[in-house]
Amino acid sequence: MLPAPHGGALVNRVVPEREKVKILMEAEKYPALYVDTDTLLDIENIATGVFSPLKGFMTEEELSSVAHRMILPNGDVWSIPILLQVKEKDSLRKLGIGERVVIKDSSNRIKAIVDVKDIYRIDIKKIAKLVWGTDSDEHPGVNIFYSKGEWALGGDVWLLERVESPFKQWVLEPAETRKVFEYRGWKTITGFQTRNAPHKAHEYLQRIALEMTDGLFINPVLGWKKSDDFDSHTVLRAYEYLIDNYYPRQRVLLSGLSTSMRYAGPREAVFHAIVRKNFGCTHFMIGRDHAGVGNFYDPYEAHRIFDKLPSDIGIEIVKVTAVFYCHLCEAMASDKSCGHDDHQRVYVSMTKIRDMLRKGLTPPREMIREDVAQLLMKGFVASEVDI
Numbered sequence: 001m002l003p004a005p006h007g008g009a010l011v012n013r014v015v016p017e018r019e020k021v022k023i024l025m026e027a028e029k030y031p032a033l034y035v036d037t038d039t040l041l042d043i044e045n046i047a048t049g050v051f052s053p054l055k056g057f058m059t060e061e062e063l064s065s066v067a068h069r070m071i072l073p074n075g076d077v078w079s080i081p082i083l084l085q086v087k088e089k090d091s092l093r094k095l096g097i098g099e100r101v102v103i104k105d106s107s108n109r110i111k112a113i114v115d116v117k118d119i120y121r122i123d124i125k126k127i128a129k130l131v132w133g134t135d136s137d138e139h140p141g142v143n144i145f146y147s148k149g150e151w152a153l154g155g156d157v158w159l160l161e162r163v164e165s166p167f168k169q170w171v172l173e174p175a176e177t178r179k180v181f182e183y184r185g186w187k188t189i190t191g192f193q194t195r196n197a198p199h200k201a202h203e204y205l206q207r208i209a210l211e212m213t214d215g216l217f218i219n220p221v222l223g224w225k226k227s228d229d230f231d232s233h234t235v236l237r238a239y240e241y242l243i244d245n246y247y248p249r250q251r252v253l254l255s256g257l258s259t260s261m262r263y264a265g266p267r268e269a270v271f272h273a274i275v276r277k278n279f280g281c282t283h284f285m286i287g288r289d290h291a292g293v294g295n296f297y298d299p300y301e302a303h304r305i306f307d308k309l310p311s312d313i314g315i316e317i318v319k320v321t322a323v324f325y326c327h328l329c330e331a332m333a334s335d336k337s338c339g340h341d342d343h344q345r346v347y348v349s350m351t352k353i354r355d356m357l358r359k360g361l362t363p364p365r366e367m368i369r370e371d372v373a374q375l376l377m378k379g380f381v382a383s384e385v386d387i
């Protein structure tokens with residue numbers, strides 16, 4: 001009933017509990033590699049099928065195919081490199097093709113196993129140009145990519161232990177979201193990506209999704225840190241409040257997605273769509289400047305890229321334009337529905353909302369609901385106390 005996951009089946013590379021002891025006992029024999037949290041999250045997302053059909057970190061052949069043609073060697077569309085990057089060639093010295101490596105976190109805990117298929121040097125400038133459209137290290141995504149090192153290890157993963165996360169109760173895996181969609185009887189589902197607290201423009205788009213499909217899947221990216229945003233707990237609580245008090249609860253599912261932002265604009269839009277297909281969505285909404293950063297991408301390139309893909313990705317893209325409040329229409333609207341000029345329009349500005357909340361002022365109701373703003377203000381106070 002629901003669309004098949006990308007590549008046909010959900011990947012499951014989570015080691016069963018009973019096998020874990022055996023593997024941990026053997027682990028001493030294998031060389032160890034220490035990785036950062038972003039990489040651990042990639043492993044978890046591969047292992048639980050969020051990144052289906054990937055079974056592991058990309059080999060050189062896979063990376064080259066994805067970077068040049070946005071397709072995996074098996075023919076499935078894929079737009080973003082998923083790499084196990086290493087800074088020092090030395091740390092790969094003891095490793096060989098066909099061998100097993102244990103993956104450890106910074107506190108020396110064994111988190112996963114990688115069966116090595118490839119060890120290679122990345123042509124990082126070339127890959128950056130192909131994927132991000134620039135090799136400038138002023139681009140935050142490129143900067144992170146460079147900082148992770150130019151050596152890579154390709155190979156399939158087995159997950160032993162998930163990343164400690166304060167958001168556990170809010171995160172469902174694709175096998176679980178698919179079950180929820182099925183028992184709720186949804187045949188069509190719109191996936192909604194966000195990194196921010198719910199404001200009126202996003203609410204307008206979510207209502208369009210609720211008019212259009214059986215269910216709405218709100219899937220905020222968690223742990224995304226940028227000084228001018230609200231922390232993930234505040235975002236999730238604000239969404240829970242909105243759903244409980246304004247939306248038909250049975251038609252909405254809220255679940256967080258723990259993955260790093262790649263800031264790759266159009267290519268990341270494709271990646272986000274594939275991920276939501278794996279969760280079981282039939283539709284995915286893409287707005288203005290999806291996953292963009294600064295002025296690196298044309299705001300609507302993230303729409304056009306879907307017309308240039310090498311093959312169909314099996315999820316319908318709902319392309320939406322900038323949304324605003326129009327004083328003459330007396331409603332939220334877009335260029336598609338409002339005939340008035342910019343003087344009549346109020347665009348949501350999270351910077352303005354944040355600044356007003358910091359001063360204890362109520363932001364304009366054209367931008368955000370007063371009760372939601374109150375919640376965000378509490379979140380602010382909490383996070384400042386924490387610091």
Ligand SMILES: [Zn+2]
Pocket residue numbers: 326327328329330333338339340344
């Ligand atoms: Zn208007």
